Amino acid sequence: MIKVLKQTKIYSVGEVQTIALDNISFEIKKGEYVAIMGPSGSGKSTLMHILGILDMPTRGEYFLDGQRVSQLTEDESADIRNKKIGFIFQAFNLLPRTTAIQNVMLPMRYANVPIAKRFEKAKKFLEIVGLENRLDHNSNQLSGGQQQRVAIARGLAMDPAILLADEPTGNIASAQAEEVMNIFTKLNKEGHTIIMITHEPDIASHAKRIIHIRDGRIEKDEKL
Numbered sequence: 001m002i003k004v005l006k007q008t009k010i011y012s013v014g015e016v017q018t019i020a021l022d023n024i025s026f027e028i029k030k031g032e033y034v035a036i037m038g039p040s041g042s043g044k045s046t047l048m049h050i051l052g053i054l055d056m057p058t059r060g061e062y063f064l065d066g067q068r069v070s071q072l073t074e075d076e077s078a079d080i081r082n083k084k085i086g087f088i089f090q091a092f093n094l095l096p097r098t099t100a101i102q103n104v105m106l107p108m109r110y111a112n113v114p115i116a117k118r119f120e121k122a123k124k125f126l127e128i129v130g131l132e133n134r135l136d137h138n139s140n141q142l143s144g145g146q147q148q149r150v151a152i153a154r155g156l157a158m159d160p161a162i163l164l165a166d167e168p169t170g171n172i173a174s175a176q177a178e179e180v181m182n183i184f185t186k187l188n189k190e191g192h193t194i195i196m197i198t199h200e201p202d203i204a205s206h207a208k209r210i211i212h213i214r215d216g217r218i219e220k221d222e223k224l
Contacts, residue, residue, distance in 0.1 A: 001161065001193060002028040002051065007060030009046050009216075020046040021057065022216040028195065030161070033188040035196045035207035043216040045166065048197045052085055052164050053077045065161070082111055086155030090167035092147045094139035100126060100150045101135045107157045125153035129183055145176025152183060163187065165196045169203055181206045 009021040020043045028034055038044045049055040050062060053069055062069040064080065072080070081087075094103045104122035113121075126135055129149040139147055148168060155163055165184070169177035185206060188194050196207060204210050205224065212220040 001030045001032075001065060002195075003061075003063040004051075005061040005063070007047075007050065007057040007062065009043070009050065009055075010058045019216050021050075023060070024213075024216070024218050025060075026211060026218065026221060028193065030193055031188075031191055033184070033194045033196075033206075033208045035198055035204035035210045036213060037198055037201070037204040037210050038213040038219075039199055042213045044197050044199075044213050046216075047213065048164060048166050048195075051195060052087060053081050082107060083158050084161045086158065086160035086163045088148075088151050088155045088163065088165040088168050090170040092139070092144075092151045092171070094147055094150055094154075096140040097138050099136050099138055100131060100142065100153075103139055103150055104154045104157055107154060111158060121157060122153070125156045126150070128156070129153050130179075143176070144172040145179060148172055148176070148180055149183065152180070156187075161193060163192050163194045165194065167198055168196060169198075169200070177203065 004027070005025050007021055007024050008019065011018045011020055036044050036047060046055070050057055056070065064084070069077070095106070101119065101122045104125055105118040108118040108121065123135065126132060129152050131146060131149055131153070134142060134146060139150060142150065169180055172180065181203065184194055184196070198204050207224065209221070209223050211218060
C-alpha cells in the first residue's frame with residue numbers, strides 16, 4: 001500500500017540546512033498496524049506529513065497504492081487526503097462550539113456526500129467509538145478522551161484506506177489513552193491500516209510493528 005523509497009527531507013533557513021529525514025526506505029502493507037516511534041526532533045512528524053501528502057520530500061519517492069505521489073496535481077492530492085487518508089491529530093482539531101456529530105460530518109460535507117447519508121454514517125462511527133450518548137454535545141463540553149474519540153470517528157468518516165494518527169494519546173490521561181488504543185486495535189482487526197506516530201514505548205507496543213526513527217534515519221524496524 002505504501003512504499004517510501006530513499007526519501008530525504010531538508011529544511012533550509014537562509015544558509016542553514018537541517019536534514020529532517022536522511023535517505024529512508026520502507027514499505028507498509030494493507031492491514032498493517034505500524035507505530036513510527038522516536039524522540040522529539042527525530043523526524044517522525046516530518047515523515048507523517050509526507051505520508052499524509054501534507055508535504056513533499058526534497059529527494060526520493062513516495063508511492064501510495066501504486067501511484068507516484070510526486071506526479072499528482074494539487075487537486076488529486078487533496079482528493080486522496082480526503083478519501084484515502086483519515087487524519088487523527090494530537091490536538092484533536094475539532095470545531096469547539098460544534099456538536100460531535102457535526103464535527104464527524106464535516107469531511108463528508110467537503111466531499112458532497114448527501115446530508116442524510118452524512119448523518120447516518122457519522123452516527124454509526126460515533127457509536128463505534130462509544131459516543132452514541134454524546135452526539136449533540138459540543139466538542140468543548142467533552143473530556144479530552146471523548147474529544148479524541150470524536151477525532152477518530154471523524155477520521156473514519158470517509159471510510160479511508162489508511163488511518164494516520166499523530167501522537168493520538170498525547171493530550172489525554174492514561175486511562176483514556178488505553179481506551180483509545182483499544183479502539184485502534186479493534187479497527188485494525190476489522191481491516192484498517194493504521195500508522196501511528198508516537199514517542200511513548202507503551203503506546204507503540206499496541207502496534208504489530210514498530211519503525212524506530214532517530215536523527216532522520218531508521219534505527220530499527222521490528223515486528224511484535
